[in-house]
Amino acid sequence: MFDSVYSQYLRFRPSRVYTRAVQWAGLTFVALIVLVFALHRHLQPSVATPSYAALNDAVYQAHNQIAFQPLVPSSDKDVPLEVLRARPKPKAALISLVRNSEIEGIELSMRHLEARFNHKYNYPWIFFNDVPFDDDFKARTKNLTNAECHYVLIPEEHWSLPPWIDESRFISSLEYLGAIGVGKGWMISYRHMCRWNSGFFYKHPILDDYDWYWRVEPDVHFFCDIDYDPFAFMEENNLKYGFNMNILDDARSFPSMWRQTQEFMGDYPELIHPDADLSWIIDHRNDGEYNNCQFFSNFEIGSLDFFRSKTYNTYFDYIDRKGGFFYERFGDAPLHTLAIVLFLSKKETHFFRDIGYQHDINRQCPANLFDKCSCEPTVLDENFYKLVPMESPQKKPDDSCIRLWLGGEWLDKDEKTGEYLKSGYSF
Ligand SMILES: Nc1nc2c(ncn2[C@@H]2O[C@H](COP(=O)(O)OP(=O)(O)OP(=O)(O)O)[C@@H](O)[C@H]2O)c(=O)[nH]1
Ligand SMILES: [Mg+2]
Known part of the structure; x- marks a missing residue:
């Protein structure tokens, strides 16, 4: 068969x-x-934003066709001082994390900000420190303002190693980042500073009665008269976060932050703002990676309610638990930036181009305010990658961070010369 x-x-x-x-x-x-x-x-769920991760040139161009138009504040210059002071004011404070040893630096910052702005508005100064402020610090700072001054000792639980951190892994990170030359990579206090600025400053009860903060560091310069109240401007226009430089920093200090943020987006898609615009922070030619652009957070004017929100704190706790403030050297600047991009509409963010400012080697000076400023106008791209050390292998986006944020005509280039059509001298 x-x-x-x-x-x-x-x-x-x-x-x-x-x-x-x-x-x-x-x-x-x-x-x-x-x-x-x-x-x-x-359709992998780990890529929480498939439309952005897969941004191709055409989509990217479309996203950037419309230039963002920052609002223009109206001037209080001719309003008499007594009228200005009688106005109801936003509940706002100037806040500064500072060491006793930085008294001269903070005196400089206070002199600048009082002369250019606060002598008219008298917003209180709130100084924070991880050790008690000494009498010399208190006397000298009080001497520079008519506004109230508060001196706050940061609670130990806001400035110490959380119990879930593996100490030997932390020590290895200090040694490694120090050895490869990441700025202050070896410094323990720097890690606490970044973590405090990321997830603790707004938790201190002294800020419970306030809605707004303006962060001021020692040794910064304010070059221009500020003829309006930025807090009131933000409140009236429903803004939540104001910045003044948008730059790159050494990305070797936060290599895992983007991956962790993507995981967060996958786990909490409902927390992402429906109008969140990620297009300007996504490197469309680098497989949807974060381009590392960040608001330079030593200058910030922000809504405390935003930072106190459940959304922001869910994000902060998620990142904090993974230990990147200690196993890497996560900065508050990229963390604030990612949160602002994810949880706010771009319309709630403001570029204070009119506030001439300098922090160390980074400076920005507006162009059309000659009668108000004592600085040389800077182009928009001035600070783009000044802080990226030669040895950092990170890719830099084709356009500067601030141009990516502004979009539209700010990205247009002359076809022959390759130069930007708009230098920013008119802005
Ligand atoms: N009280 C207190 N303040 C700190 C500590 N570390 C940092 N700060 C404050 O935070 C500010 C920023 O820290 P820096 O180390 O200068 O950080 P940076 O400005 O990003 O870095 P540099 O460009 O190297 O100056 C300092 O000027 C201090 O005002 C600290 O251990 N205690
Ligand atoms: Mg500094």
Whole structure:
């Protein structure tokens, strides 16, 4: 019997039509497998923002076609001082984390900000420190303002190693980042400073009665008269965060932050603002990676309610638990930036181009305010990658961070020279 079946099989001669049909069926099957595989990859839940991760040139251009138009504040210059002071004011404070040893630096910052702005508005100064302020510090700072001054000791639980941190891994990170030359990579207090600025400043009860803060560091300069109240301007225009430089920093200090943030987006998609615009922080030519652009957070005017929100704190706790403030050297600048991009509409963010400012080697000076400023106007791209050390291998975006944020005509270049059409001297 076997013989007969076998010999029948040997006698089988398929027709050409049959062979073709089998070939097509095979090809269709392979194509289906490839398609299913590709779709599976595309729909991976770990990529929480598929439309951004896969940004192609066309989508990217479309996102950046419309230039963002920052609001223009109206001037209080001619309003008499007594009228100005009688106005109801936002509940706001100037806040500064500072060491006793930085008294001269904070005196400089206070002199600048009082002269350019606060002598008219008298917003209180609140100084924070991880050790008690000494009498000399208190006397000298009080001497520079008519406003109230408060001196706050940071609670130990806001400035210490959390119990879930593996100390030996932390020490290895200090040694490693120090050895490869990441700025202050070896410094324990710097890690606490970044973590405090990320997740604790707004938790101190002294700020419970306030809605707004303006962060002021020692040794900064304010070059221009500020003829309006930025707090009132933010309140009236429903703004939540104001910045004044948007730059790159050494990305070797926060290599995991973006991956962790993507995981967060996957776990909490409902917390992402429906109008969140990630296009300007996504490197569309680098597989949807974060381009490391960040608001330079030593200058910030912000809504405390935003930082106190459940959304922000869910994000902060998520990141904090993974230990990147200690195992890497996460900065508050990229963390604030990612939070602002994810949880706010861009319309709630303001570029204070009119506030001439300098922090160390970074400076920005507006162009059209000659009668109000004592600085040389700077182009928009001035501070783009000044802080990125030569040895950092990070890719830099084709356009400067502030241009990416502004979008539209700010990205247009002359076809022949490759120069930007708008230098920013008119802005
Ligand atoms: N009280 C207190 N303040 C600190 C401590 N570390 C940092 N700060 C404050 O935070 C500010 C920013 O810290 P810096 O170390 O200067 O950080 P940076 O300005 O990003 O870095 P540099 O460019 O190296 O100056 C300092 O000027 C201090 O005012 C600290 O241990 N205690
Ligand atoms: Mg500094």
